[in-house]
Ligand SMILES: Cc1cc2nc3c(=O)[nH]c(=O)nc-3n(C[C@H](O)[C@H](O)[C@H](O)COP(=O)(O)OP(=O)(O)OC[C@H]3O[C@@H](n4cnc5c(N)ncnc54)[C@H](O)[C@@H]3O)c2cc1C
Ligand code: HEM
């Protein structure tokens with residue numbers, strides 16, 4: 001399968017970690033150990049929902065000391081088309097799922113002098129792993145974690161126990177605001193910043209960093225992007241001679257997979273670049289939702305990312 | 321599988337040679353009668369039995385002597401092995417990859433016993449029996465990368481991945497085709513490839529880099545590269561150019577068969593788990609012209625490849641001084657008959 005090597009896992013534990021967040025512990029089905037991973041990695045979880053397979057990326061929180069299990073955290077998304085809802089409602093302890101090998105699109109910049117980790121809400125999952133790794137390596141780091149209220153208890157308690165006062169918490173219900181202009185001043189030269197959370201927060205932190213004169217190479221972000229919905233359109237593959245319909249609530253990648261086609265993909269979130277294809281004709285406007293193509297590549301109209309982008313119009317012809 | 325290790329040298333009296341079995345398994349790199357750069361990357365899948373692709377890490381009859389030559393080079397120039405401090409996790413990843421692969425595929429030669437972090441490594445050909453704590457460098461006689469690469473054929477570079485690029489931040493490079501780790505360390509993929517002619521215009525490096533940035537754990541890839549070397553010398557480094565550069569002027573029609581070697585690099589790339597780094601192994605194979613022409617298809621084909629090679633490539637690979645002499649010598653072994661597609665002997 002295009003996502004690479006897959007691993008069969010069994011759900012060993014489910015925990016309500018916050019109001020809308022469940023934490024899952026996956027153990028290798030064969031009882032063996034799961035691969036090591038570097039902090040910032042995610043896996044794609046494959047969920048069999050009747051006829052269809054839902055594939056969502058989830059960041060790895062940690063790997064058990066003995067290698068027997070991984071943990072992920074899943075936010076229940078309002079109006080979910082399936083994935084997070086499936087994880088919350090349909091998955092129970094003992095169930096079997098498949099995951100892909102870990103992939104890392106949000107790596108630590110190890111030569112950095114110091115590391116500022118900034119998380120909002122569910123964005124804590126990769127940040128949790130990064131904090132553990134920095135601690136293991138004896139690096140300098142701070143964690144800034146914004147939550148709605150104390151209902152995010154499970155992550156807070158564990159991180160407090162591991163990282164003590166390197167963790168700074170911001171509770172919205174207490175009107176504590178995570179403001180980037182208060183975090184950045186006074187950080188040593190060569191500090192790297194990593195942010196994961198809601199889109200608005202990521203933008204604000206990155207902008208704040210640039211305004212404060214930080215080089216953009218020192219600012220790192222991961223967006224938990226989901227394929228946005230839109231209008232249906234027709235998709236034609238010139239080489240394969242295949243035509244299919246992309247429904248409004250479907251990505252092109254999903255529609256092609258449903259049609260039995262298996263284009264390369266990895267993150268399914270517009271970040272890795274694996275699913276880029278050449279556009280031959282577009283009867284309509286290309287809606288780019290990825291974080292991979294450069295502005296010039298977008299403007300050229302020659303490439304599109306199957307996993308998150310779409311057409312606003314009638315028909316798109318791809319060089320596939 | 322039993323391997324008989326040859327006692328031979330890669331310097332001074334140059335006693336290196338290939339057995340008939342080693343010639344037959346030589347990774348001849350040309351699948352047609354011409355050569356040009358390309359993004360020639362394929363999955364590093366197990367290949368035919370006895371071929372250099374059978375196992376992820378190939379140990380052959382030259383193992384013991386190659387390791388001895390590496391030790392001599394390192395004693396003279398410790399900078400052939402370098403690692404920036406943040407690469408320590410990748411070093412341990414490499415220890416795991418090499419020990420597990422070598423022990424799994426050559427159980428008569430190597431044994432690895434793992435009890436949690438307590439590991440025992442037995443290397444029979446080099447007479448080593450080492451118990452150590454995985455992750456604790458103080459329990460090994462050398463830093464982890466140096467320890468294991470003193471016991472594994474091939475050069476190794478460890479590439480850190482950041483800012484959508486790969487950075488050469490560690491390596492064990494003692495048998496290189498005229499490039500220097502000490503010069504390249506800390507450089508990124510596009511910087512260290514800058515001296516390569518023509519490839520930039522073909523966008524080869526951008527495409528290869530994008531591919532490698534997405535390289536996944538458990539899905540290693542490989543490619544073949546080649547050059548030529550006068551005398552079976554492993555250490556053709558810029559650092560020691562004075563010791564081998566002049567050899568290029570010593571090729572005569574009488575000694576081509578013995579002196580001129582085709583040097584093939586089997587390059588494999590793995591994503592490493594804990595560090596997210598990539599390891600790039602450069603496993604070199606040397607064959608002289610006398611040995612090469614024992615396979616008629618290879619003789620015909622190499623003659624044609626060398627004759628048609630673009631001058632920019634010949635210049636970059638350092639062949640210019642002896643290229644024509646070698647072509648003339650090979651011509652006697654090329655009757656003009658067609659060659660079959662693919663690498664294999666007919
Ligand atoms: C690298 C990476 C790492 C990730 N890590 C995590 C993680 O650790 N934890 C985590 O919880 N998530 C993570 N995600 C996000 C995750 O992959 C899923 O996208 C998320 O769980 C939502 O999936 P879903 O199938 O429930 O939502 P989808 O069905 O894909 O819906 C997503 C959004 O689309 C909107 N929508 C859906 N249908 C409609 C409609 N008909 N009309 C209008 N709007 C609609 C909804 O508002 C919803 O918010 C990550 C994503 C990436 C790319
Ligand atoms: C990430 C791992 C890699 C490393 C560490 C690496 C390293 C090097 C180095 C050090 C050189 C010599 C440059 C010099 O003259 O100083 C070189 C040459 C070259 N590399 Fe790479 N390389 C890597 C991957 C690749 C890949 C994937 C390709 C695929 C196209 C490639 C193609 C080439 C070519 C064509 C040359 C010229 C070789 C010749 O003509 O002899 N390299 N490489």
Ligand code: FES
Nearest residue numbers: 266268273275307
């Ligand atoms: S699959 Fe990663 S960008 Fe589309």
